[in-house]
Amino acid sequence: MTIVLSFFVAHWVLSVFMQTFFLHRYAAHRMFTMSPRMEKVFHFFTWLFQGSSYLNPRGYALLHREHHAFSDTDRDPHSPHTTKGFIDMNVRTATRYAGLWRGTVQPEARFLGGYPTWPAMERIGDSWLVRLGFAFAYSIPYFLFAPHWAFFLLLPLHWFMGPLHGAIVNWCGHKYGYRNFDVDDRSKNTLAFDFVTLGELFQNNHHRFGQSLNFAARAWEVDPAYWVIRAFAFLGLIRIEKEQKMRYPERPVPALVESPADAE
Ligand SMILES: [Zn+2]
Numbered sequence: 001m002t003i004v005l006s007f008f009v010a011h012w013v014l015s016v017f018m019q020t021f022f023l024h025r026y027a028a029h030r031m032f033t034m035s036p037r038m039e040k041v042f043h044f045f046t047w048l049f050q051g052s053s054y055l056n057p058r059g060y061a062l063l064h065r066e067h068h069a070f071s072d073t074d075r076d077p078h079s080p081h082t083t084k085g086f087i088d089m090n091v092r093t094a095t096r097y098a099g100l101w102r103g104t105v106q107p108e109a110r111f112l113g114g115y116p117t118w119p120a121m122e123r124i125g126d127s128w129l130v131r132l133g134f135a136f137a138y139s140i141p142y143f144l145f146a147p148h149w150a151f152f153l154l155l156p157l158h159w160f161m162g163p164l165h166g167a168i169v170n171w172c173g174h175k176y177g178y179r180n181f182d183v184d185d186r187s188k189n190t191l192a193f194d195f196v197t198l199g200e201l202f203q204n205n206h207h208r209f210g211q212s213l214n215f216a217a218r219a220w221e222v223d224p225a226y227w228v229i230r231a232f233a234f235l236g237l238i239r240i241e242k243e244q245k246m247r248y249p250e251r252p253v254p255a256l257v258e259s260p261a262d263a264e
């Protein structure tokens, strides 16, 4: 049982880490830079750890930039507030993502560019044979070590791990939790220590300071992925050029100096 559960947790953590590190903070937001060779290394690991549910960086980045621009409006590709429920939100997310990635729908020009592309890797990752190969491979530890058939119910979570993490963040992160910042959308911080999605559930902080590498704003909030990324920078794997910091509490905007005419 320990082996099966360890395998499940390892797949969960590695998959969601590559999503937040490579797809979200790097591909969509360009919060740090890396050499073309390192980009391929991390792209490879994104494919390896997302496996059967590998998400294409270009499709992910375009979809995510639309989410920031139109958050919780009718044009948001995945808002729990403008869709008819959890299933509807995810069907719309998947449809929009596939259209953007395959080029059958055109994003606004301002969203284009700056994401990693590697056609050979993307083709392999999208191959049905490869996806099914991963799906089968996930079942091997279960066949070998699961003490009860009920453990096999975890398998579908392995198959759809990437989109599942997206769905948790998109739904919970705009519905449940507390707010630090009064932004225009309905984003929330769901967990003060986000051990579930390694920082992604600080949606309210992230929507206020979209380029801040650390998704935690207050002293007691913990964004685990941030510290791993800082370690990557320390080791020279990536470069953090100029780190935007969150400001909490936000200082009020200084009042404009009254002109003599206003003072009268
Ligand atoms: Zn959001």
Ligand SMILES: [Zn+2]
Pocket (backbone or CB within 6 Å): 024, 028, 029, 064, 068, 206, 210
């Ligand atoms: Zn973002």
